[in-house]
Amino acid sequence: MDPSCLKYALTEEERAAFNETGYLIVENALSQEQVAALTEETDRIYERKVQEGHDSKTALFHPNFIPDHDIFLNLVDYEKVLPKVWGILGWNIYLYHAHMIVTPPSLQPKSDKTFGWHQDSGRVNVEMETHPRPRLSLKVAYFLSDLSVPDRGNFWIVPGSHLNDSLPMPADRQGQPEGATPVCVKPGTAVFFDRRLWHTASPNWSDITRKVLFYGYGYRWIRTKDDMTVQSLWNRCDPIRKQMLGAGVNCNGYYSPTDADVPLRVWLNEHQK
Ligand SMILES: O=C(O)CCC(=O)C(=O)O
Secondary structure (H helix, E strand, C coil): CCHHHHHHCCCHHHHHHHHHHCEEEECCCCCHHHHHHHHHHHHHHHHHHHHCCCCCCCCEEEECCHHHCHHHHCCCCCCCCHHHHHHHHCCCEEEEEEEEEEECCCCCCCCCECCCCECCCCCHHHHCCCCCCCCCEEEEEEECCCECCCCECCCEECCCHHHCCCCCCCCCCECCCCCCEECCECCCCEEEEECCCCEECCCECCCCCEEEEEEEEEECCCCCCCCCCCHHHHHHCCHHHHHHCCCCCCCHHHHCCCCCCCHHHHHHHHHCC
16 A cells, blocks of 8 residues: 555544444545446446346346456555545454446336335344444445436435434335435445445436445455455455455464454554554
């Protein structure tokens, strides 16, 4: 990592906002050129998936996309984003999960049906008995298409809901829970969200295909959620990127890391005042 990335470190205001609301919006995290290049590769993958049989009328959920192109790999330790991730979670982290979602126009009439609200991590929410639930991980969503107005398949959230173990739903499954809001952002925006924040995808009632890349970071002792077939990339990554892609010395190092397991810690000790 180039130490110049520290100018993007999490500020105290950002930390306070993330702790209080469970999310953080960083506009212009990607330049227009980056958005265009990422969109081109995303479109290529989408077309390939359609040719392989994906129904082009439904959303494409494509996990483990990092090996598909270096342009996706390069965001794993992106200078404008990773410093904020380690600012929130610390240095014992890696990319445990990544997925691309392409949501074409639904071509369905707009409805008021309750969306698929959830906290991330499935059984973690049942099998860890603490309250509030532990943070453990967060995702960064890079929005490639224009979601600056609602009804375009926006990501929806209930701000401040990350400390709640449940979210009351409308009794008749019509409408959205109290406090629900669409995240309206321009292309190039990165939205960080705590895995516990109640959130959902929504139907795309517009004629603009929605495109988003999700990068999930968690502690190194968390298992991968996707196949994460990224090991073949290790030999051309610098030490911190390699850590982000799950490399380590041995299994004990997930729990009690040595410097060789966590070059990010070494780097921070050296560069962070
Ligand atoms: O596609 C979206 O807007 C939501 C994605 C989501 O629910 C998730 O990444 O957990």
